[in-house]
Amino acid sequence: MEGANKVKSKLGATVYLRRNLGKTMPLIGVIILAVMLIAGIVSLINSIPLSIKTIYSYSRNYVAVTPRGNALLTPLLRKSIEQGSPVEIDRLMVIRGTDIEVKSIVGNWPFVVLGLEQSDMDYYLMRMKAKVLNGRKPAVGEPEVMISEKLARNLNLKLGSVIQKPTDSDNYSPQEVKVVGIADSEFWFAFGSVEYQRENHFPPIDALLVFAKNPTDQKKLDDWTTATLKGENARVFTYQELENQADTMFNILYQILNVVIGTLVVVITLMMGMLMNIFLSQRVQEFGLLQALGYTKRSLIMRVFWETTVFVVGGWVLGVLVAWGLLNIVKVTLMDPRSFALDTFDQWAYLYSLPVPIAIFAVSILTVFAKFKNFDPVGVVERRLV
């Protein structure tokens, strides 16, 4: 039976592609490059909101409330939260915070160093799922912080490094604040002693962190707090709000991206369409001959259909593999060392590249249909057409 298969495969979908590599390779190359380009651009742009979400994902674990301008509000806010909360509260921390800056691929972003009570530090680490600890926790009233490993990588900090100092206006503290502990955690965080911050930082207003007993209730607590304190003299920080902000911020960028990629797809498709047209025209002789011998238009169109399918699907798959490989290289060499987020399995990036093979496929099939519509094989065998 091996012989029969061989006969059938004479005009199999890959015979033309394999035996005309000089023609098919450049075309597949263009598809690979286009897919790679689009998937690469989209993943890199997606890495920005992804970074925002990763860097501030600690806020998924609690809702933060800061009174506006009046220190006397804190106990009142605390009371109304404790009394009205729709879910069981596990812990409510009275804290301070000061600003530092972290690095991203699009410049610096603000980050907060919390000032915590000694009695809250272990609980905070537990909720941040911190595992291995290097060094120790900050001591009462001392200019010391404990940070997460991701933050340490981002700012290139080690045990003993200075994170805030009097001469650095972006990372300011009246004394040199040193890293005394680094904790392994999926979250980014930094905390010092609340006594030190009360002594040294402005404004003299305590804020609140509220942890739901059950982590799955946190969102409910967040929403309730946001709704209840709306219009009060307090700001509420939730993960949801952060996510919404990140999404609106990138809305316009994504619209621009859509236009750019749309244009790219149109340009590539036009170019590929013209090339496919030329290549198919070169095969008019072949199609005319086969039709004269008794092959139907239908069978010839099906052949081009399968050839094109193999060709665009193959090109797309290779393009995705190459893009994935390159993104991994970028991730390992450029992103990971500074803990910048990059998703090399970003499905949107790969989905965005799909219009390229689909459009090329459509153009090829339309070309073939147009060519076959009024095609007379006699023109070919009589050599009136070439």
Add this chain to the structure above:
Amino acid sequence: MIDLKSVSLIYQDHGKEVFACKEIDLGVQPGEFLGILGPSGSGKSSLLYVMSGLKVPTKGSVEWLNRDLGKMGDQERADIRLREFGFVFQYPFLIGYLTALENVLLAFPAEDRRADAEKFLIELGLQDQMHRYPYQMSGGQKQRVCVARALLGSPKVVFADEPTAALDHKSGRAVMDLLIQNRGQGALVVVTHDPVMLEGADRIIRMEDGEIKN
């Protein structure tokens, strides 16, 4: 076997009607060697295309085993061409990226005819060319591959339109002999303007201005 009844093939040339074939009555008998002679432009090729279902006549009918080719669907007509007819054209058309053997096998894709194809190629003196590509062969060798392709599957009729025109006299003669000897039970219809190539024909018709002049 093939019956043409008052067949006309008319082309429109700038609004004027050109009769490539004019009211032709003709029959092809099983196994016969029919020669069609005539000067250039006399309508020989047109007649061959009409007979073989490659063109549908403007008027009249062409019957294959008492069935009107013009009333069949494209699919059915194509099927008859593939299974029952063999073709040799004036130019040795082969598919460039297939070997000689693969090109021959194109004529009968439904079944494994590899052994037959090899046998024909060997009989046509092409044993060394079997796995070569067309660009590695001479014109005469290519035309012999086309002969093998036309004969594969034992067609009931082999149509040849000036099969020797692109070849020198000796290769032309060789191609004709191969066609005549290897066609088995099949009829052979050969169009040419060179009477020498019709040596051994059972019947010869002459065409002029689209009409048969005998």
